Amino acid sequence: xxxxSNIQSYSINFHENAxxxxxxxxxxxxxxxxxxxxxxxxxxxxxxxxxxxxxGCGKSTVIRSFNxxxxxxxxxxxxxEIKYQGKNIYSSLExxxxxxxxxxxxxxxxxxxxxxxxxNVAFGARINKYQGNLDELVEYSLIQxxxxxxxxxxxxxxxxxxxxxxxxxxxxxxxxxxSPDILLMDEPxxxxxxxxxxxxxxxxxxxxxxxxxxxxxxxMQQASRVSDYTAFMSLDREKIDARVGVLIxxxxxxxxxxxxxxxxTEDYITGRFG
Amino acid sequence: xxxxxxxxxxxxxYKDNISSRNRAEKIFNILxxxxxxxxxxxxxxxxxxxxxxxFSWVRPELFENYHSRKPENAGxxxxxxGSLIVIGLTGLFSFPIGVGAAIYLEEYAxxxxxxxxxxxxxxxxxxxxxxxYGMLGLVVFGRMFDLFKEGSFLVEFLKIPIESGAIGxxxxxxxxxxxxxxxxxxxxxxxxxxxxxxxxxxxxxxxxAREAIRAVPPSIREGGYALGTTKWHVIKSLVLPIAFPGxxxxxxxxxxxxxxxxxxxxxxxxxxxxxxxxxxxxxxxxVIPIQIYNWITLPQTEYRVHLAAAGILVLLLIxxxxxxxAIYLRKKYEIKW
Ligand SMILES: Nc1ncnc2c1ncn2[C@@H]1O[C@H](COP(=O)(O)OP(=O)(O)O)[C@@H](O)[C@H]1O
Ligand SMILES: [Mg+2]
Numbered sequence: 129x130x131x132x133s134n135i136q137s138y139s140i141n142f143h144e145n146a147x148x149x150x151x152x153x154x155x156x157x158x159x160x161x162x163x164x165x166x167x168x169x170x171x172x173x174x175x176x177x178x179x180x181x182x183x184g185c186g187k188s189t190v191i192r193s194f195n196x197x198x199x200x201x202x203x204x205x206x207x208x209e210i211k212y213q214g215k216n217i218y219s220s221l222e223x224x225x226x227x228x229x230x231x232x233x234x235x236x237x238x239x240x241x242x243x244x245x246x247x248n249v250a251f252g253a254r255i256n257k258y259q260g261n262l263d264e265l266v267e268y269s270l271i272q273x274x275x276x277x278x279x280x281x282x283x284x285x286x287x288x289x290x291x292x293x294x295x296x297x298x299x300x301x302x303x304x305x306x307s308p309d310i311l312l313m314d315e316p317x318x319x320x321x322x323x324x325x326x327x328x329x330x331x332x333x334x335x336x337x338x339x340x341x342x343x344x345x346x347x348m349q350q351a352s353r354v355s356d357y358t359a360f361m362s363l364d365r366e367k368i369d370a371r372v373g374v375l376i377x378x379x380x381x382x383x384x385x386x387x388x389x390x391x392x393t394e395d396y397i398t399g400r401f402g
Numbered sequence: 403x404x405x406x407x408x409x410x411x412x413x414x415x416y417k418d419n420i421s422s423r424n425r426a427e428k429i430f431n432i433l434x435x436x437x438x439x440x441x442x443x444x445x446x447x448x449x450x451x452x453x454x455x456x457f458s459w460v461r462p463e464l465f466e467n468y469h470s471r472k473p474e475n476a477g478x479x480x481x482x483x484g485s486l487i488v489i490g491l492t493g494l495f496s497f498p499i500g501v502g503a504a505i506y507l508e509e510y511a512x513x514x515x516x517x518x519x520x521x522x523x524x525x526x527x528x529x530x531x532x533x534x535y536g537m538l539g540l541v542v543f544g545r546m547f548d549l550f551k552e553g554s555f556l557v558e559f560l561k562i563p564i565e566s567g568a569i570g571x572x573x574x575x576x577x578x579x580x581x582x583x584x585x586x587x588x589x590x591x592x593x594x595x596x597x598x599x600x601x602x603x604x605x606x607x608x609x610x611a612r613e614a615i616r617a618v619p620p621s622i623r624e625g626g627y628a629l630g631t632t633k634w635h636v637i638k639s640l641v642l643p644i645a646f647p648g649x650x651x652x653x654x655x656x657x658x659x660x661x662x663x664x665x666x667x668x669x670x671x672x673x674x675x676x677x678x679x680x681x682x683x684x685x686x687x688x689v690i691p692i693q694i695y696n697w698i699t700l701p702q703t704e705y706r707v708h709l710a711a712a713g714i715l716v717l718l719l720i721x722x723x724x725x726x727x728a729i730y731l732r733k734k735y736e737i738k739w
Contacts, residue, residue: 200627202513229630239621242644242737252629288739299625306629
């Protein structure tokens with residue numbers, strides 16, 4: 129099998145110090161079937177990087193490989209390397225638990241635990257032996273997630289009493305309570321209404337100060353509104369039947385949306401996809 | 403052209419059959435209602451019959467006395483105690499083993515032929531007649547393959563001090579603790595009976611627990627892993643608490659099946675006449691269904707009809723209580739999504 133794609137792509141590089149994750153020539157497989165090919169990307173530190181592209185092109189697959197969340201899917205395998213803090217996170221010496229502890233994740237559908245609001249935020253802190261004052265940590269995380277004012281009087285109530293948007297912000301609070309380095313968000317607002325979506329987007333702007341964010345979205349307005357950099361993925365047109373996802377273009381968001389380097393990108397962002 | 407013609411006919415090409423469909427709906431409803439009523443009716447007839455025959459015989463003597471040659475004095479104190487203790491022990495044994503097996507099979511077992519073979523056989527075991535478990539229990543727990551019999555090679559080889567008599571075999575205290583008394587083989591004791599019952603209900607307990615574990619949404623596990631949680635911690639603090647009501651319900655329903663079982667315990671060597679209360683779990687015992695069976699085989703109407711019916715009422719009462727507890731616990735620990 130010729131694993132190196134011949135398709136045209138455009139990408140930018142950052143200085144070593146400005147990069148937090150560096151994916152090198154990833155080939156990702158489910159049960160032996162190639163779904164993402166030759167994917168290389170440098171994720172800049174303390175920026176928001178958006179991952180856009182048509183449904184099924186492997187955005188979730190890629191973002192979930194950044195913190196080894198795919199390890200729990202039977203049949204998953206990966207070639208290539210993902211460098212984080214100078215080490216390949218897929219090296220057999222690395223512990224996925226430690227990696228996920230530093231690279232948090234927020235999912236498409238809000239998935240609070242069936243516990244109280246307080247316990248949801250405190251959960252990660254408890255396992256990771258937080259030494260400080262738990263009450264303060266919960267309050268601080270909820271303030272950061274722009275949820276505190278709405279829940280401060282009902283911390284002991286079930287997380288499921290909250291609205292969808294509030295639940296998603298709770299999941300963000302839960303993720304940042306263990307002070308991760310990076311926050312991966314897989315379509316964090318796609319299950320929410322426009323107002324809740326706007327709140328999440330504002331929140332991402334605030335969080336950028338402290339965390340690096342990688343966000344998958346199928347909503348191009350969202351990508352252009354919130355992100356500093358955008359990576360556009362698509363299905364390899366030369367092997368359209370195999371449905372293999374590839375990186376087409378990675379650039380500053382403003383450049384990618386106003387002046388894309390490749391025609392394929394232009395077609396997609398102007399809605400002439402397909 | 404053909405298609406154009408067909409489509410242009412519009413509504414006329416459909417035949418209005420809504421009223422006949424509604425009729426079918428009604429007939430089906432009545433049939434379903436009938437099947438429900440049939441079951442309920444049979445159960446009601448049975449309950450009324452038993453209540454009429456036995457209710458006046460559910461009196462203090464039933465709980466205070468042992469079996470007696472005079473029906474007026476006869477009770478089933480030892481059978482009630484035996485049933486409760488055996489069921490308690492069965493729960494104690496089958497809960498950790500069943501839940502452990504379910505966790506292993508759902509969460510840890512590799513997807514291979516062996517696992518597939520085990521899965522298939524757990525389902526098969528759930529369908530094995532209970533008397534077979536009685537025979538298994540007798541050989542494995544009751545007699546322990548005669549390993550601890552006087553003159554067996556093990557006894558000769560290790561010079562085990564063997565006692566003869568009713569509770570024969572090798573008696574000792576584990577770790578020298580007086581309350582950790584062990585008797586090998588388990589003989590006709592409540593331990594042997596409970597272990598046999600454990601074998602009997604284990605397949606069902608495992609299947610119910612697996613289903614409860616499988617019903618925990620994958621998104622919850624993912625949420626746990628994404629916080630840097632180990633697999634065991636995800637299972638312990640997220641999966642099990644959510645699965646707990648389901649596991650518990652399966653457990654209690656299995657135990658209510660076990661409490662009505664007679665055959666395996668008879669094979670195991672449970673007694674029909676036990677005129678004393680057990681002093682320890684190593685004592686001989688009888689259980690309510692055996693006592694009922696015993697009474698039914700006696701010629702006098704008082705035993706055969708009235709006392710047996712009274713025994714059944716007590717058994718049903720215990721069953722309803724257990725199911726009530728199951729419902730209560732389920733409601734209490736139920737997770738509101
Ligand atoms: N667990 C899985 N097992 C097998 N195939 C999968 C699995 N998850 C995703 N895929 C396949 O991988 C491809 C990429 O999926 P995904 O990463 O979810 O795409 P996206 O997030 O861009 O919509 C799709 O063809 C999908 O069918
Ligand atoms: Mg996706």
